Amino acid sequence: MxxxxxxxxxxxxxxxxxxxxxxxxxxxxxxxxxxxxxxxxxxxxxxxxxPSKEEFGAQAVEHYIAPFIRRLSEHLAAADRGGLDALAAYFNEMIGELEANDFAGGCLLGNLMGEIGGGSASAREALKRAVDRYRDLLAKGLARAQAEGAARQDREARALADMLVDGWQGALLRMKVERSAAPLRAFVDEMLLGYCRA
Missing domain, CATH: 1.10.10 (Arc Repressor Mutant, subunit A)
Known part of the structure; x- marks a missing residue:
């Protein structure tokens, strides 16, 4: 090597x-x-x-989000499903993994946003970059769903994606408290497949 x-x-x-x-x-x-x-x-x-623990934290955020971006991209690239179904399949896969891990950890982005997001400039920038990358990919799936007639068109895809990011983070926090996938499943059913659907 x-x-x-x-x-x-x-x-x-x-x-x-x-x-x-x-x-x-x-x-x-x-x-x-x-x-x-x-x-x-x-x-x-x-x-x-x-160079510092702060920089380590910023790089850890980038390291953490990369596999989620890759997996979401793979779901969106699947030729056999529409945009909304691809997003639902991705979130349901995440829910299955969280259940299998007994709801441990949650999401590092959400955890760090609450813990250090307001204190460190480099951490805040790293978190914002990661959330924006994730949001933009969700928006791509939603825009595709809109073009397919499956998602509502009275809201911009990016605004819907911002709502999904915020809703998912809130559902993850409730999951940790309740030790249950119920908030995550409600997010998929009510927000993604309910509010966002045409």
């Missing part, structure tokens, strides 16, 4: 473990020593990969 590949693999391992720990313990409850130990990276090496 080249030095560059080894460096990239180590950085990815730090981010993987950092995301998992932040989902469980929050940003402030996750220490750098804990991340290094979980990733089996020598103490003192952290600053080779990240």
């Amino acid at each position: 080249s030095d560059r590949n080894a460096t990239d693999a180590t950085k990815k391992r730090l981010l993987d473990h950092g995301v998992a720990l932040m989902l469980r313990n929050g940003y402030h409850g996750t220490g750098l020593a804990e991340v290094l130990a979980a990733a089996k990276v020598p103490k003192g090496s952290f600053y080779y990969y990240f």
Whole structure:
């Protein structure tokens, strides 16, 4: 393995473990020593990969959202379903995984928005970029559903997508409190397939 590949693999391992720990313990409850130990990276090496914990948090946000963007894109690219059905399939897949994991963690974006979103400029920017990327992809699916006649056309797709982001985050918070998928299923049925449907 080249030095560059080894460096990239180590950085990815730090981010993987950092995301998992932040989902469980929050940003402030996750220490750098804990991340290094979980990733089996020598103490003192952290600053080779990240200039600060704040920058680590910002990169963890990008690292966290990437697979969700990829999966949502895959659902939207499926030729056998319309835009609204693709979005429903994506959210239902997320619900199944959250149920299988006993509702642990929720969403790192929502967790961090509440914990550090107002305090750190770099964290706020990273969170905004991640949410905007996610929202824009939802809007793409909704615009397609509008063109197909499946989604309401009296609201812009982007405005509907903003509402979906906010509704999903609220449903995730209720899920954590109630230890139930009911708020998530209500989100899909009432907001996505109810309010957004033509």
